[in-house]
Amino acid sequence: MIPAAETGPAPVSSPPKKERGTPFLLDFVPLEGEKETRLKPFFDRLREGRLSTTKCPRDGRIDWPPRVTCPRCHTESLEWIDLPDQGRLYAFSAVLGGAPLGMESEVPFAVGLVDLDGAPLRLYGRIEGRPWNELAVGEPVRVETYDVGDGRFFYRFRTVR
């Protein structure tokens, strides 16, 4: 089993029911509570501002997204490791139209692939901070965690320049 995060505020076990909003089956954000996922420690760490993932203690390799089993040796005893909070834009684009349900009001928004500094990971994510047409491949960004609006947390990137 993956050990729980050691500290941090106790999260709600499920997102509070919204009177209106995105229907459950069209809501992209994962369920984060202990009744819903074995990856609750990941989301607990997000609430502390830490982006993390799982590492196999046998071969020392990290995977993305975090897992409950190793895809190579299939052990269920994985370790949590904090990821670097800085990276650089490998590629980016923007959604100028055709957004999914619940994201229409956020258009236009920038997205990109970020090479994390010092970790063999290139993560996809929303790029906040400056408009898409002012971004540049190679520019530095930092990891940011945020409340999606109903108690669930997720991560994104923000420009630093």
Place this chain on the structure above:
Amino acid sequence: MIGRRVALVGGASTPFGVRPTTWTELAQEVGAALFRAMPELRAEDVDSLFVGAAEPERFAFQSHVAPLVAEQMGLQPRRILQRTELACASGQSAIRSAYAAIAAGLSDVAVAVGVEKMNLPDMAEANSAMGCVLDRAWDGPHGATAPPFFAMVAQRHMLEYGTTEEQLAAVSEKNHRFANSNPNAQFYAKTFARDKLLRLPVVAPPLRLGDCSSMTDGAAAVVLVAEDLARKYTATPGWVRGTGQYSDFHNLANAGSLTDWVGMKHAVREALRSAKIETADLDLAELHDCFTISEIIEYEALGLCGPGEGGRFAADGRGELGGDLAVNTRGGLLGCGHPLGATGISQALEVYQQFAGTVPPVRQVSSPEWALVHNLSGSANVHSVMVYQRGQGS
């Protein structure tokens, strides 16, 4: 290839586009079109049905679609009935499954049909459906759909190789021009000159509207049969000679190079190896041009040109009729639209009709013998390939 030989012996398509019909009505339409196009085919001949449908749960709130489609088409399959789901390659997957079943002796006459109804009253719902093709829980919350992903592919190809917007437009202009000869194409009646394409709105920079295939309603069906039955249905069978498939990742973090589609190279190599031919032997290819940049990288992965040379290959007209290889004579996904499950079937139908010599002369390849059909799915993380040879009296 192993097992019995398998022939593609005919097919039909509904018009593709923004259609005032339901998902179920499209299944009826394609059934009627199939039996009109193949008067030799009797419903009781069809022992198996493979239904390529990517997201009926999302687009039509309908599961268990294989028996539904059988009923709509007037079929009562008695050997194998199943749905195949592989997102944008669901139709190709239906054909591969039908091929495998017939080669193994489990079916003699199989229909592979693709149905998709993507235009909904609220297109944000349809966009969400497209988003869950990717890794919904991890990439989806950021707003991950196909256009921004393939836009990043284009950005990297431009950065690494100097590919230009004009080269992207060359692909779009070619495929839209071919679609002008295909009455079932979504953009049959619309012309797109290159300068017009370069003025269309940007959807996901650097991709403009004309660089992206559309949300499309449509259905298509083909018939595959065991070797001894081919001549009962057609004088020009397309023999399945090779097939290959490769998948190397799903979450976008694990994509590796955006511009070197290693998985496609593997799938193409396997398909050509099993057909015992090389890329240079091909007379036509249906390549998965969900975006203009896709076709450019597919030229490279197919070995038509070197790494990074796909843009120039397009601009120099080497993918045209009379060029190095006729690519997407049907009109491609860009010109025909992309009803996910129907696309791979429609591409196979183009191959059959090219072999039969029944397409309009402006897109007819001269005496084609070898054809390759390629579909990617998702974020180009799966590649599926079929190779067909025109029947030569056997």
